[in-house]
Amino acid sequence: MGAASVKPTSLPISELLSSRYPARVPRYQRAYAWNDTQVGDLIDDIKLLLPLPAGTRGHFYGGMVVIKITDSSEPSSNVYEIVDGQQRLATFCLLFAQIAARADELKDQADSQGDGEEAKKLAVLARGVRKSNLYYQRYDVDEGNESEQPRVRLSRVDDDFFQSLLDGTAGPPSRESHELLENAANLLRDELVTPATDATDLADARGKLQRLCDAVLLDSFVIHIVSDSRSSGYRLFSVLNDRGARLTVADLLRSHTLELLDDHASSREKAANLWDDILTEGADLVDDFLMTYYTSLTGKRAKREDLFDDVKDLIFSATKGRVEILAALQKMSGEVSTFKAIHAGMWPYVPSEHMQSVTEWQRSRLQRLVSTIQHKLSHPLLLAARAHSREDEFAKLVHMLELFALRYKNICGAHTGPAQAVYYAECKRLRGLTNGVAANFAALRKALNTLIDKRAPDPIFRNALKDKLRYDGGSPMKANLKELLTVLEDYRPWIKQGSSGQPRPSMINLIDLGQVSIEHIHPQKPEVIVPSLTSHTNRLGNLSYWAPSDNSAAGNKPFALKQPAYAASVVSFNQDLAELAAWDLSALEAREEQLIHDACLIFRP
Known part of the structure; x- marks a missing residue:
């Protein structure tokens, strides 16, 4: 990149727009990305200029990198392809559009007040802002026509929406960059243009609007770096960023x-x-x-x-x-x-790829793994598995990871390093599979069970369930409680049939954890206090849950009065409670022991 191929010049915005146009963001360049912070900073910088007369103080807004391309059809015989700096330039254009729109508003006020002279001045201001800063006339002699063209165009995905914002015809945004453009325009209007021109006297408001224009055009500067080749421009772009x-x-x-x-x-x-x-x-x-x-x-x-x-x-x-x-x-x-x-926790197979053997219950487990358990460590493995697995294989993997992650990380708090090593090795194995070869996660299952035996064995898991998995353990533990209780519920038929062989969930009930409410069997605020249970209210053994379809109004009533609601519940845990003679510390501890015993059997990959 020779020195001769790059020409930096300090330019006020007025000269940038009047002599270095048309400016075009390449069709393939990134979309508009400024958020409230960047737009707010620009607004704050301009506000500092407003109290001073034009030319008293200048503000430097950074650099712009462009590639100068010869185009004889343009008035200047050149087009300036923006490599870096489109965010700032686009935001300045949005500001000029808001200034012009504000002049139109004030003109309408002048007309309504019968002040034709002021209305004329405001109309000239609005037209001048648009003609000098947003648009130019292009004359095509060969075609025999002339047309008004934008001085600045954005990338292919943004330009139509950007131009509609400039001319006031924008519809609803259809992508994130459009939302950001619309938000920038609204911020410029609400935080800068309208407050800066808030005056009861229309002539005074026009003067303030003109000062705002001058602050941007005359007192705002950029370093305009012009390259005469794409390769030089892109190399400079990479160095600067x-x-x-x-x-x-x-x-x-x-x-x-x-x-x-x-x-x-x-x-x-x-x-x-x-x-x-x-x-x-x-x-x-x-x-x-x-x-x-x-x-x-x-x-x-x-x-x-x-x-x-x-x-x-x-x-x-x-x-x-x-x-x-x-x-x-x-x-x-x-x-x-x-x-x-x-x-987002959404099943990554489209309906046309669904297999009859995969149930909706299985598909719902991904939301549990990603959103409830928040097992972000699994994302690279899931990505690799989706690329190389049938849907039924992927479903088995997801539930395997769900059971492993709750026990290993969320409850036992085991170090993620060893699990990460196993996951990453499996990523590499999957990515090395040739097309048509079954994923087969048997080796992964064995490796994860080895980690459970070494770092989250039954004694550690049992103690953690007793000591850590409490209702008063904070929001993460409440989510873990809902996960554990609902999973145990799904495996209840297997438990009641003797717990023989590989644990099998029923896969019948789809439960939205957002609609599940934790039930304190002995209430947190009981109508009748049972002293022996008061300090045990938040223990696992005292907790169940209400399904969305249950009537959970029993609330703080004594146990005997809540039993009819338990009997009517769709949750088998609650149905079992309806069969008990009483609820005391002995019953609580016996139930907790059973829950922990069942969890040790089920929460293994």
């Missing part, structure tokens, strides 16, 4: 892959479309995916500070051909969709 200092890893990978395809326009366009699909819900989510994906592919823990280099070297190295890059992006697009489903 090394290791994601300002951009996400996904943004940098997008830039890297599209630079690799720079000499193949059709391949670059295909890659850009794939990146648009991948980044639909935002680059931060894709960065989380890349952390998971790297581990899922390699069986190694990903480090966020090395993620760009690691993924680049693994999937998008400079030695890869365009066919390989497109294939890798296509594969990654599918895996992103799987990750999003897993991340």
Whole structure:
């Protein structure tokens, strides 16, 4: 990147928009990403300029990197392709649109008050802001026509919505970047433009609006860095944003892959479309995916500070051909969709892939594993398993991990390192399978049971269930209680039939844990106090649950008066309570012992 190929210039925003146009974000560049914090910072910076006369104080807003491309059809004979700085420039354009819209509002007020002279001045202000900063006239002599064109265009996924915000015709946003654009426009209006021009005298309001315009146009500066080639521009872009200092890893990978395809326009366009699909819900989510994906592919823990280099070297190295890059992006697009489903606890097989042997009860276990138990450690393994497993194999894996994670991590608090090593080794094994080979998780089951025997054996599990799994143990323990009690309920038929052979759940009842309420058999606030039970209210043995369809109004009544509600419950635990002669400390401890005994049998992979 020679010095002659890069020309930095300090420019006020007025000159940037009047002489360095049209500015175009490449179709394949990242979407708009500024949130409340970045927009709020820009608003605060502009507010500092408003009390001072124009030209008294300037504010520097950072740099912009553009590639200057010759285009004889444009008035300036050039187009400026934005490599870095689109967020700030787009936000300034949104601000000018809000200034023009505010001038229109004030003009309408002037008209309604019969002040034609002021209305005329405000109309000129609105028109001038739009003509000088948002649009320009393009004359196509060969076609014999002229047209009004935007001075700034965003990427393919954002531009239509962005232009509709500028001209006031925007409909509902359809993706995250659109929501951010709309939010930025609203913030600029509500936090800057309207308050800065709040005056009863219309001439005074117009003056304040003009000062706001001048603060942006005359007192706001950027370093405009112009490169005469794409390769120089992209290298500069990478240097300025090394290791994601300002951009996400996904943004940098997008830039890297599209630079690799720079000499193949059709391949670059295909890659850009794939990146648009991948980044639909935002680059931060894709960065989380890349952390998971790297581990899922390699069986190694990903480090966020090395993620760009690691993924680049693994999937998008400079030695890869365009066919390989497109294939890798296509594969990654599918895996992103799987990750999003897993991340949300949604079953990652579409209905057309469903197997008759897999029940809805089994499909519901993923939500338990991801959202209730919050076993994020399993995500790389689940991603690898989805890529190489039939639905029935995947379902068995999910429930195996559900049982293991609650016991090993959530209840016993065993160190995650050994489990991580087992999971990551299984990732590598799965990714090495050839097509058509069954996943077969027998070896994984054996390894996890070995970890249980070594680090979460029955004595440790029993003590943890007694001492830690209490209603007063905080929100995580309440979630663990619901999980344990409802799983034990699902295995009750097997328990009642003698607990012989491999534990088998009934898989009949689908229970939404969000609708489940924990039942204190001896109430927390009893109508009749039983002294011997008062200090044992939050123990496991004193807890059951009400299903969504149960009538749980018995509440704080004495045990004998609650038994009819227990008898009518769909929960077999409660039906058993209805058969007891009394509820005392002896009955509580006997029930707790039985629950713990059953849990030791069932909560093994």
